[in-house]
Amino acid sequence: MLNSKLQIKTFDPHKATEADFVAMNKFGNRMQAEYWPEDPPRSVEQTIRAWRSIPPYIEEHVWTVWSANTIVALGSAEISRTQDNQHMTWFEIEVLPEYRRQSIAKHLLKLIAEVAQREKRRLMMSFTDSAIPAGAAFMKRLEARPGMESRTNQLNLADLDRTLLHEWQSEAPTDEFALGLWDSPYPEAEIDAIAEMKSAIVSSMPHDNLELEDRKFTKEELRQREQSLVEQKMERWTLYAKHRATGELAGYTEVFWESFQPETLRQGDTGVYPKYRNKGLGRWLKAAMIDKVLRERPQVKRIRTGNANSNAPMLKINCEMGFKPYKNWTTWQIELEKVLKYLEKSEKSSASPVGSRK
Numbered sequence: 001m002l003n004s005k006l007q008i009k010t011f012d013p014h015k016a017t018e019a020d021f022v023a024m025n026k027f028g029n030r031m032q033a034e035y036w037p038e039d040p041p042r043s044v045e046q047t048i049r050a051w052r053s054i055p056p057y058i059e060e061h062v063w064t065v066w067s068a069n070t071i072v073a074l075g076s077a078e079i080s081r082t083q084d085n086q087h088m089t090w091f092e093i094e095v096l097p098e099y100r101r102q103s104i105a106k107h108l109l110k111l112i113a114e115v116a117q118r119e120k121r122r123l124m125m126s127f128t129d130s131a132i133p134a135g136a137a138f139m140k141r142l143e144a145r146p147g148m149e150s151r152t153n154q155l156n157l158a159d160l161d162r163t164l165l166h167e168w169q170s171e172a173p174t175d176e177f178a179l180g181l182w183d184s185p186y187p188e189a190e191i192d193a194i195a196e197m198k199s200a201i202v203s204s205m206p207h208d209n210l211e212l213e214d215r216k217f218t219k220e221e222l223r224q225r226e227q228s229l230v231e232q233k234m235e236r237w238t239l240y241a242k243h244r245a246t247g248e249l250a251g252y253t254e255v256f257w258e259s260f261q262p263e264t265l266r267q268g269d270t271g272v273y274p275k276y277r278n279k280g281l282g283r284w285l286k287a288a289m290i291d292k293v294l295r296e297r298p299q300v301k302r303i304r305t306g307n308a309n310s311n312a313p314m315l316k317i318n319c320e321m322g323f324k325p326y327k328n329w330t331t332w333q334i335e336l337e338k339v340l341k342y343l344e345k346s347e348k349s350s351a352s353p354v355g356s357r358k
């Protein structure tokens with residue numbers, strides 16, 4: 001049974017009060033200090049912007065667990081209204097260290113599973129940080145299966161091999177391809193081709209044993225994501241390569257920067273269409289982007305990116321540039337049916353039923 005001093009409440013970012021966000025910000029910063037101990041805390045404004053900018057195609061169900069005026073745990077289920085992957089839901093549960101092992105996660109899991117059941121999502125996925133062993137222990141207790149190992153790689157710009165950067169650019173296939181930049185919303189005339197390229201490239205990234213379908217980005221989804229970036233005050237630069245002879249898009253790399261965290265740049269996707277691979281485009285795109293960052297964003301001290309451990313081609317380029325392993329992650333998957341059985345068994349063995357939603 002949930003400790004009687006605790007209360008579970010739904011959290012709606014569009015109805016939450018300033019006081020709710022202050023509590024959410026404190027909770028988020030406690031968790032961030034555990035995941036990313038080197039990072040500065042986030043401001044309340046950032047917290048509000050992050051929660052309120054979730055694109056409408058993502059239906060986020062969120063619960064917070066309160067002890068008086070403090071949020072001590074959070075659970076969420078993400079139902080994406082996309083054309084693909086309608087069989088699954090992402091979920092997240094976070095409990096402050098001093099409140100762990102009190103069945104709080106189990107209570108939140110029940111609410112998450114109810115959403116998955118209602119939405120007919122047969123599979124649930126989540127990820128854990130290897131620096132917080134409690135996450136993997138919890139997943140193993142549920143009998144979830146690890147589906148993919150990945151890591152955050154980080155490049156300290158002080159360690160960057162600048163000679164290599166110039167070499168890659170001087171060896172680039174400039175007669176066959178040209179680079180271009182999108183630093184504002186994608187041009188309307190190219191949005192369908194961009195959606196097609198992103199779908200092909202994201203789908204070709206390794207996801208090991210995760211039961212994920214190919215992504216099919218739509219123009220509407222891309223526009224909603226762009227609006228979300230604007231609301232978060234996040235700037236995106238996309239460098240793309242075009243095949244000169246046909247005018248076709250061949251590949252792209254994207255980075256995200258926010259003035260709230262000016263020293264850390266996030267490297268997003270980098271990808272080249274299979275037929276244009278092994279021509280040095282990946283290296284060229286990455287090198288040209290970093291060159292631009294060095295020239296135009298002198299505040300940036302480090303670049304972070306996430307890669308599946310099995311993504312040999314991307315890791316090779318990143319390692320050569322000086323990216324170093326920074327954090328390890330496991331992505332887990334578990335059938336909804338299994339979660340329901342676990343919860344049922346737990347309820348039977350506990351004195352009182354699980355669930356005290358308000």
Ligand SMILES: CC(C)(COP(=O)(O)OP(=O)(O)OC[C@H]1O[C@@H](n2cnc3c(N)ncnc32)[C@H](O)[C@@H]1OP(=O)(O)O)[C@@H](O)C(=O)NCCC(=O)NCCS
Pocket residue numbers: 091092093094095096099100101102103104105106107126127128129132133134135136137138141346
């Ligand atoms: C993982 C996490 C959410 C668990 O929260 P919690 O409230 O301590 O979990 P509960 O008390 O509800 O435990 C549920 C079950 O997992 C088991 N469990 C939880 N943490 C465990 C640990 N560190 N070692 C062994 N078993 C553990 C419990 O014993 C319980 O098993 P039971 O069914 O036999 O009773 C919490 O440790 C956390 O916030 N970790 C960081 C974020 C994270 O990794 N989240 C997981 C991804 S969503």
